[in-house]
Amino acid sequence: MLEVEGLSVHYGAVEAVANLGFSVRKGSITVLLGANGAGKSSTLNAISGLAPSRGRIALGGDAISGQPPEEIVRRGIALCPEGRRVFPSLSVAENLHLGGAVHAKGAELERRIEAELDRFPILRERFHQKAGLLSGGEQQMLAVARALMSAPRLLLLDEPSLGLAPKVVDQIFDLISGLRSQGITILLVEQNAERALEIADHGYVLQSGTMVLSGSGRELAESPLIRDAYLAG
């Protein structure tokens, strides 16, 4: 579904991603692993149009590289950014509304909001509160719900479990597998390699902006490199 070839991302003289190639199969969960600064977030930002990049990115065969973020989300790719980044002074309702405003109108927009409130009942309770007053886990759910308001074909999740309590992390990973069973393709960036590989169909490992390893979730979980670097306990 998503094909990335020869992707490079530069920030000034710093090369965050160099000549990266990978693909995401339709209906799968694909995980990008790597240490801090390995280029995972830069890759997601490049796909969603936030970071200027070189190389070819194609969604379902159509090239989308070089398009602005407003256009990419219309093509069906939604990014749920690192650090949640909900609009703190806007209410939960307003955050969700903005997430879907250009993708659906009227009754359809209301229907999508209802669907997200069914998915995340806690957001229904907090519906009229300011997003900045929610707990970290609630904000993460709002950020995911807001991204889903565009009814994406491909959802990019950047560190969704970062800084959350273990119980909430469980919820988030359950949610991600649940989304896959509803037919949403997921590209996940995670620090929590162990949990990510449990639910991943396929994984890639980045180091200093290049690919060093790839394989199925199980293969990676058993590979010595991953065990030493990320799963050491």
Added chain:
Amino acid sequence: MMEFLLQQVLNAVSLGGIYALLALGLAVVFSIVALINFAHGELMTVAGYVLFVCILYAVPLPIAVVAAVVAAAAAAAATERLAFRPMRRADPTSLMLTSFAVSAILKVLFQNGISARPKPVPLPPELSGTLTLGPVRLGTVPLASILVTCLSLAALTFFLKRTVMGKAMRAAAEDFQVLRLMGIRANRVIATAFALSGMLAGISAALWVAQRGSVDPLMGFVPVLKAFVASVIGGLGSLSGAVAGGFALGIAEVLFQAYLPDAALPFRDAFVLGFVILILLWRPDGLIPAKTGRRS
């Protein structure tokens, strides 16, 4: 005595309202693109001259005011498209210098194209009189001015709270990148912010001209300078702060004017600015600081 006090309160609130609308116009743009728009005063001037021309040709006042407001909004959108959009990725200093250039160009156009001298804008007689309410007589212009300010603030609040574009503008002030991820086009949000700030400048211009009865190429300078002070008192980039700062400044000016001893009156502005300094010592970030004043 009672009448004098009421009249002063009325003057204070109506002047404060003009400063509030101007400061809001500055804040709407600043909160989204981090531009301190020094050409804001020239938007007022555009509206002032449109009002002048309309009244010269005996256009009914309500239509003349709407035309002036629309002209200021269009001028603001045009400066965005022609001057500020090409500078979108520039740093705040370059943006600010661009706004100086826009301001200077517009001033010269007014001076050479129309006249460097003030042009009278005669108001219809029903606006220049007073209104008798029981035992007190109050000026019609300040009363109308307060009414217009309240309506404008209510309409703006409705726009920001209830419409998609209004919500998008509040969101843009907090995290523009994420707003673009939602699919909302950056160019439209920014163009709307400029048009809205132009509308606010146009409304303020109509109220300002109603009080002074004339327009000239530099008419926007003093009120917008005051609006800058007001937005700093309120908290730069904060919309509710801009309103609070505008009213605080207007009220301070009028009350000092009314109650300072005659010998101290020439130094009124020094007293007002002293009052501003006290506010800033008390609240260095302004009365109601913006939640996210950052953004490069």
